[in-house]
Amino acid sequence: MASPQAAKSIRGSTAIVGIGQTAFGKGLVDTELSLACQAVSLALDDAGIAPAEIDGLASFTLEHDREVDLARNVGLGDITWFSQVGYGGGAACGVVGQAAMAVATGQANVVVAWRARKRADPASRPWAQVGGRLAGNHQWTRPFGLLRPVDEIAMLTRRYMHEFGATRDHLANVALAFRKHANANPNAAMHDKILTRDQYLAARWISEPLCLFDNCLETDGALAVVITSAERARDLATTPAYIHAFAQGIPPQHQTMTNYFNEDPLRGPAWACASRLWRNAEVTPADVKVAQLYDAFSPLIPLSLEGYGFCERGEGGPFTDNGNLEWPDGGLPTNTAGGGMSEAYVHGFNLVIEGVRQIRGTSTSQVDGADVSLVTSGEGVPTSALLLTVDA
Amino acid sequence: MADDFLLPDIEDPTSAPFWAGTGRGELTVQACGSCGRWRMPPRPMCPHCRSLEVEWVPTSGRATVWSFVIAHPPLLPAYAEFAPYNVITVMLDDDPRIRFVGNLVSGPDGSIGEIDATTIVIGEPVEVVFTRIDDVTLPRWVRRS
Numbered sequence: 001m002a003s004p005q006a007a008k009s010i011r012g013s014t015a016i017v018g019i020g021q022t023a024f025g026k027g028l029v030d031t032e033l034s035l036a037c038q039a040v041s042l043a044l045d046d047a048g049i050a051p052a053e054i055d056g057l058a059s060f061t062l063e064h065d066r067e068v069d070l071a072r073n074v075g076l077g078d079i080t081w082f083s084q085v086g087y088g089g090g091a092a093c094g095v096v097g098q099a100a101m102a103v104a105t106g107q108a109n110v111v112v113a114w115r116a117r118k119r120a121d122p123a124s125r126p127w128a129q130v131g132g133r134l135a136g137n138h139q140w141t142r143p144f145g146l147l148r149p150v151d152e153i154a155m156l157t158r159r160y161m162h163e164f165g166a167t168r169d170h171l172a173n174v175a176l177a178f179r180k181h182a183n184a185n186p187n188a189a190m191h192d193k194i195l196t197r198d199q200y201l202a203a204r205w206i207s208e209p210l211c212l213f214d215n216c217l218e219t220d221g222a223l224a225v226v227i228t229s230a231e232r233a234r235d236l237a238t239t240p241a242y243i244h245a246f247a248q249g250i251p252p253q254h255q256t257m258t259n260y261f262n263e264d265p266l267r268g269p270a271w272a273c274a275s276r277l278w279r280n281a282e283v284t285p286a287d288v289k290v291a292q293l294y295d296a297f298s299p300l301i302p303l304s305l306e307g308y309g310f311c312e313r314g315e316g317g318p319f320t321d322n323g324n325l326e327w328p329d330g331g332l333p334t335n336t337a338g339g340g341m342s343e344a345y346v347h348g349f350n351l352v353i354e355g356v357r358q359i360r361g362t363s364t365s366q367v368d369g370a371d372v373s374l375v376t377s378g379e380g381v382p383t384s385a386l387l388l389t390v391d392a
Numbered sequence: 393m394a395d396d397f398l399l400p401d402i403e404d405p406t407s408a409p410f411w412a413g414t415g416r417g418e419l420t421v422q423a424c425g426s427c428g429r430w431r432m433p434p435r436p437m438c439p440h441c442r443s444l445e446v447e448w449v450p451t452s453g454r455a456t457v458w459s460f461v462i463a464h465p466p467l468l469p470a471y472a473e474f475a476p477y478n479v480i481t482v483m484l485d486d487d488p489r490i491r492f493v494g495n496l497v498s499g500p501d502g503s504i505g506e507i508d509a510t511t512i513v514i515g516e517p518v519e520v521v522f523t524r525i526d527d528v529t530l531p532r533w534v535r536r537s
Contacts, residue, residue, distance in 0.1 A: 139400035139407060140433050141493045143530055145471045145504060146479045147398075151461055155481055155493075159459035162514045205476070208462035208509065253439065260458070260481050260491050261432055 009280045012392040014100040015233040015240035018047025018226030019353045024189050024344035028118065028220040033065040035222035036116035037073045043224040044074075048237050049110055054226075056081040056108025058099040060091045060115055060347060070114070081108040085248075087256065089296055089378030090269065092348040093386040097246030099227045109228065115349035116222035141258050150215055150297060152257040153380055154207035157299040160266055161209060166302060166317030168209065172200040173320035174298040175213045175341060180326055182338025185364040189217050190342040214298040216340035223349045225356065230392045241359040241373070244389040245281040249273025250382045257380055269383040270307025270376065277385050278309065283372050285309040288387075290358045290367040291332055291374040292351035295339040300379040301325070305332075308376065308385070327365035336365040348377050352386065359388050396470035399528045406434050409448045414529040419520045420448040421490055432490045451490075453520035455482035455533065458491055462509040474505035482518055482533055497521065497532045504532075 020042025022028070022035050030038070044051060054076045057067045061084045071079060081102045085094035092115065099111035134142055146152060160166055179195040182188035195213060203212040233240035249272030253262035278284065285308060293304045302316025310332060311319040319332075327333035337343045337354040344350050355375035357363040363370075371390040377383045402411035413420035421430050424438035425445025437444055460480040465472050477495070484490040495504040496512060500521045518533040 133401035134398055135401045135404045137433065138398075139404065141479075142398045143400060143528070144479050144493050144495050144532075145397075145463055145467070145474070145477055146461070146493055147463070147468055147471060151463055151479065154461040155459050155479070158461060158514070159481075162459070205462065205464045207464065208476075255433075258493070260493065261489075263489060 010100055010104040010246065011244055011280060011282070012242050012389070013104045013230055014227055015230050015242045015392070016096070016225050016356050016388065017228055017233045017236050017238050017240055018043040018049060019224070019356050020044070020046055021187070021223040021350070021353060022221050024187065024219050024221040026119065026218065026220060032116045032118050032222070033069055033073065035118070035220070036065055036070055036114055036224070039116065039222035039224040040070060040074050040112050040114055043112065043226050046238060047226040049226060051075045052077045053110050054112050055079055056099060056102050056111030058082070058095045058111055058113040059084050060088070060095060061086040062088055062091070062347065063116065065116065081111070085384070087378070087382040089294055089347045090381040090383040091377060092352055092384070093246065093375055093377045094248050094384035096225060096227060096352055097243070097248070097384060097386055100243045100246060103227055103229055109232070111227045112224055113227065114222065114224035115346055117346050118220045119218040137255055137258060146258070148207070149257060150210055151207045153297045153299060154210045155260060156265060156380070158209050160299060160303065163266065164314035164317065168201065170302060170317035170320050171214055171298040172197050174295070174301045174325065175200055177320070177323070177325040177330070178295065178335045178339045178342045181336050181365045182342030185337045185343060188338040188343040189219055190338060210297060210299070216296045216345040217342070219344040219346055221344050221346050223346055223353055225352060239360045241356040241388040242390070242392045243386060244283065244372070245277050245387040246385070247273045247276035247280065248382070248384040249276065254382070256382065259380065266303065268303055268307060268379050269381065270304050270379050273383050273385050274308045277387060281387050283387065287372045288332070288374045289370045289372055290336060291334045291376070292336070292339065292355045293334055293376050294348045294351060294378045295335055295341050296345070296378060298341065301334070304376055304379050307379065308374065327367060333365065333367050336363050336367065351375050355386065355388050359390055395526060397525055399526060402528055406436060410434060411528065413448060414522055414531055417522050419451050419453045419531055421451050423447050423449045430487050430490050432492070451484055451486050454485040454536070455492070455518050455520070456485070457496070457512065457514050457516050457518060458483045459514060460496070460512050474503055476509060477505035478507055478509055478512060480512070480533060492531060494530070495532045497534060499534060500532070
């Protein structure tokens with residue numbers, strides 16, 4: 001019988017048992033709905049689970065297509081639980097983690113979580129939408145030309161560099177490590193494109209201090225995972241990636257993206273999320289063998305390394321030195337499929353799938369003995385994280 | 393054209409007093425009507441005492457640069473013509489927890505792209521100026537010695 005403490009957490013009681021993804025690219029011809037259905041179908045086949053068994057659906061509030069659309073295409077039966085998580089890039093681990101909670105609490109037996117996106121769709125770039133007057137938070141920033149997510153993060157980055165001495169070389173360490181991993185991953189959008197430090201330093205600016213290679217890609221594609229109970233997972237053919245811990249996080253006085261208005265803007269959502277994640281885990285940062293850290297922009301990596309406790313505050317830049325994020329020899333191989341910067345940018349859902357592949361032992365940059373695999377979602381927005389393990 | 397800049401809804405009930413203030417040439421900030429703490433951006437409830445009472449108080453209009461970016465294309469056309477341009481965040485001398493995003497310019501009618509980006513430094517002292525665009529008055533910032 002589980003201890004009262006264990007009963008309060010979902011630790012090890014659910015697993016990701018199926019993964020599926022479409023090709024990644026620009027200008028894919030299929031609709032977002034078609035891509036979503038393809039990814040879900042692949043994930044079900046990977047798990048060896050029939051559509052009729054799915055009774056839960058989890059997705060992003062950003063998703064254009066709804067549960068009902070997916071269900072009547074894939075041929076699902078009675079759905080008894082469905083939910084969405086907000087905040088864009090902050091949602092991916094939350095979507096999966098809430099699905100795990102639904103399974104652990106008996107609201108559903110088998111849940112599919114997915115993300116589909118066509119970057120070519122103009123609606124996918126909210127900053128480019130013009131017309132009408134600005135209300136809410138944007139009225140304090142956009143009139144002055146702080147228009148794009150990259151501008152919003154560049155403002156924090158400049159301050160971070162000023163306060164802690166981080167450098168462009170640190171950001172280059174991030175970009176180069178992830179590109180190297182993408183070069184080993186045939187499915188990565190940047191598989192064939194080498195990136196050197198000289199190229200990084202010579203790249204055009206987008207929003208100083210951030211250059212082109214500090215930005216994630218723009219990608220069409222869809223991905224899905226299947227979550228079920230640990231008990232059911234043991235009957236399936238795939239190696240389960242057990243959901244050891246899950247957390248979400250919003251810190252005090254947080255303002256999404258333009259978090260410049262509180263006492264300590266550089267102490268971002270990762271800190272709140274990490275406090276719950278590690279409290280509910282039986283492992284510590286030192287046990288994590290491989291990490292998938294949300295990388296819409298390179299500076300989110302040092303900020304996340306600090307927030308999740310891999311180094312001290314302000315040490316996230318130097319942590320990236322000497323190839324420390326690179327497979328196979330780095331201390332913490334990170335974004336081992338290439339991440340949002342070099343594999344695909346699908347609001348971080350590809351990070352979840354790579355986290356599962358590391359547990360299965362099937363990554364193209366496979367870390368030996370990867371028994372604890374961390375996945376995080378967007379820093380700079382209300383966020384979430386998952387700890388996946390080989391053992392329940 | 394700057395006329396095509398993204399502009400605030402100056403009738404937004406929460407922030408209208410701020411934009412009314414800039415229209416008069418004053419940089420004001422929302423203060424709690426109960427505990428007196430300042431807050432930015434404005435919002436209905438004081439996070440310190442949960443009072444709904446608000447007042448708008450004048451500030452010195454003096455600040456220092458907290459951070460800045462230099463924006464390059466791709467940008468919305470109205471802004472792209474000024475690129476590369478600066479966007480700065482400043483913290484008020486009156487209360488360093490109160491920050492505003494704006495632009496460093498040479499004067500009220502200066503362009504957002506006119507200041508040599510390599511000369512901007514965190515910590516440099518600035519003071520507010522006001523730029524009228526359409527029916528909106530935006531606070532911007534000039535250097536002070």
